[in-house]
Amino acid sequence: MRIPQLRMESAFAQLGLNVRKPVQEIKQPQAEMNLSQKPAELTIEQAKTELMIDSSQARSNIGIMTPMQFSDSNAAYGREKWLQAIAEKSQEGDRMMRIHTRENAIAEIGREKGMRVFEGGYRPPSTSNDEGVDISIQARPASINVKRNGMSIDPVTRSPELSYTPGKIEPYMIQYNSLKIDVSGSQLDQMM
Known part of the structure; x- marks a missing residue:
């Protein structure tokens, strides 16, 4: 006698997914610094240099004298002649005494x-080898002023630009689940 058998065939459901990934974009626009440098101011002032040339001694050396120099020269000459006369009279007195x-x-x-030969009176002083020109220079330092005007910064910042596309998942069925049951070995072969 045949024993009826129960045969089952099953298939699992298979699910498929269509996945679209999310997209995120970030753009950062460049910032602007906007630097401006004002030029510095430089002022230089040079005071006048003083140059003094005194040629009175040189003029005196060649016989061209100022009134004061001429007066001093005459006074010195008179004093010299006076002393010579005193010495001469003293010597003459000594000779007469003997x-x-x-x-x-x-x-x-x-x-x-x-x-005695006539001596000729006044003679100007002899010239010297020295040129007799006095030169003096008085230099004054330069005045330098620097004014820094600095710089200015005016930054312009820009926010980042964001764009986001969300992802999407779409499920679909690749295979539906199924169950087949067969009964065999009985008089009746039936499918359920």
Whole structure:
């Protein structure tokens, strides 16, 4: 006798997914610095340099004198001649005092004075090797002023640009589930 058998065939459901990934885009626009530099101001002031040239000594050396120099020169010449005259008179007095030498001192002195060549009076002082020009320079320093005007910064910031496309998942059925049951070995073969 045949024992009826129960045969089952089953198939699992298969689910498929269509996946669209999300897309996120970030763009960062460049910022602007906007720097501006104002030029510095530089001022330089140069004071005048003083140059003094004194040629009075050089003029005096060649005989061209100022009134004061001429007066001083004449006074020195007069003093010199005065001292010479005093010395000469002193010597003449000493000669006349010596009567024991039997010299006729008065006649001799007169003859010497008569024979003396005329000396010519005033002579200007002799020239010197020194040029006699005094030069002096008084330099004054330069005045330098620097004014810094600085710089200015005016930054412009920009926010990032965001764009987002959300993802999407769409399910679909690849295979539906199924169950087949067969009964065999009985008189009746039936499908259920």
